[in-house]
Amino acid sequence: MEREMANKRSKAASALSRWQLLPDEIWIYIFSLLSHKELSLIAQVCRRFCQLASDDSFWKRIHISDCHSLNDDSLITLGRHHPQALTLHRCHDDIEAITDQGLKQFFHHCRESLKELNVTSCSGPRLKGDKLLLYASTFCNKLTVVDISWSGATDLAVLALVEGASSLQGLSINGCQITDKAIRALIKKHGNSLNKLEVFGCHALTARCLGCLALSCPHLQTLNIGRVPKITDACFTKILGNLKKVTTLNVTGLEMVRDRIVHLIVTQFPKLVCLVLSSCSRVTDISLLEISTYLQTIRYLDVSGCKKITDIGIQALARGCHQLHYLDLSSTGTSKRGVSLLATYCHETLECVKLSFCKEITLDVVRKLCKNCRRLKMLHLYGCHITPDLNSIKDIYKTVEVFHDGSSSTY
Numbered sequence: 273m274e275r276e277m278a279n280k281r282s283k284a285a286s287a288l289s290r291w292q293l294l295p296d297e298i299w300i301y302i303f304s305l306l307s308h309k310e311l312s313l314i315a316q317v318c319r320r321f322c323q324l325a326s327d328d329s330f331w332k333r334i335h336i337s338d339c340h341s342l343n344d345d346s347l348i349t350l351g352r353h354h355p356q357a358l359t360l361h362r363c364h365d366d367i368e369a370i371t372d373q374g375l376k377q378f379f380h381h382c383r384e385s386l387k388e389l390n391v392t393s394c395s396g397p398r399l400k401g402d403k404l405l406l407y408a409s410t411f412c413n414k415l416t417v418v419d420i421s422w423s424g425a426t427d428l429a430v431l432a433l434v435e436g437a438s439s440l441q442g443l444s445i446n447g448c449q450i451t452d453k454a455i456r457a458l459i460k461k462h463g464n465s466l467n468k469l470e471v472f473g474c475h476a477l478t479a480r481c482l483g484c485l486a487l488s489c490p491h492l493q494t495l496n497i498g499r500v501p502k503i504t505d506a507c508f509t510k511i512l513g514n515l516k517k518v519t520t521l522n523v524t525g526l527e528m529v530r531d532r533i534v535h536l537i538v539t540q541f542p543k544l545v546c547l548v549l550s551s552c553s554r555v556t557d558i559s560l561l562e563i564s565t566y567l568q569t570i571r572y573l574d575v576s577g578c579k580k581i582t583d584i585g586i587q588a589l590a591r592g593c594h595q596l597h598y599l600d601l602s603s604t605g606t607s608k609r610g611v612s613l614l615a616t617y618c619h620e621t622l623e624c625v626k627l628s629f630c631k632e633i634t635l636d637v638v639r640k641l642c643k644n645c646r647r648l649k650m651l652h653l654y655g656c657h658i659t660p661d662l663n664s665i666k667d668i669y670k671t672v673e674v675f676h677d678g679s680s681s682t683y
Contacts, residue, residue, distance in 0.1 A: 365396020
């Protein structure tokens, strides 16, 4: 028995030694395919792997998603790699495994390197927006881009960030409990450097404050003011008249957005490549005609929930906008004719199409869309009531992922 075990160990050691003959370049390529959590485990295998897994190229931008095992040790280990960017998405501080001391040490290690911090949709007492930003602001004055959307952050955290950062370029605080006080402080100190601001769902913000934003942030390129109910026509006109560099605009659910406002958007923002008009109930086919006339280079368009949009508007869009990559027509009046027009005129660029809850979408027109659009990667068909036998498109287009009621299928 002992001899047999010894032989097995010998064979395993021999196999491992053969793998270790691979040059460093190949191992680095293999390691590049691993998550940061897996890299941390690999580093414990042997001295060589520890050295290779510690290569700076792996740790400049750290991205961790869906992690429920973060603790002080893992966080401090990440900090010792001096990352330039850290993203935590849907992570959880389980039973307070992260302490105040752990956070302090992490940000202390990153004080000279960290420029981008993204902590979104996380849970746990130490991963809340206020707690994180207070520590980040204390140690990391080189932060330029911060996203703490849906983190429960308040004015307290944003004011600390505004005071601590030397030059903010991007701030995303979607769904946070922010008031005019924080935004006024932000634009007073960082208005000239700010090129991205997202305040989706910050219900307390007033039209007067956002009007000041338009006057104080001349270099703004990305603006997300969706679901900010106090915005008025006068405020929006001021925004349109003063922000000339905007390329991405989100006005989801704003009651004052109608065809006349869309006309102003497309004429005042000729460089717009991304426009989100989701749930703007007063938008009609006229808006799509305006977009097809003035924004022929638009790449990303979301008009989901605009129930007055029909195939007439889709026809104008399909014939005028031949650089569309992403198009969301969910819950509109789009039918099989509109989809057929997209398949005919936009077939060279479309990568994602969403048609959920659109009536009269048939399997034949889905097949045509997949056949013609050779770049198509994703198709949403929730609630379309077409035959569940979507396997019939497998032989026509093998790389599109189709999402429908109850499941998703990759062909």
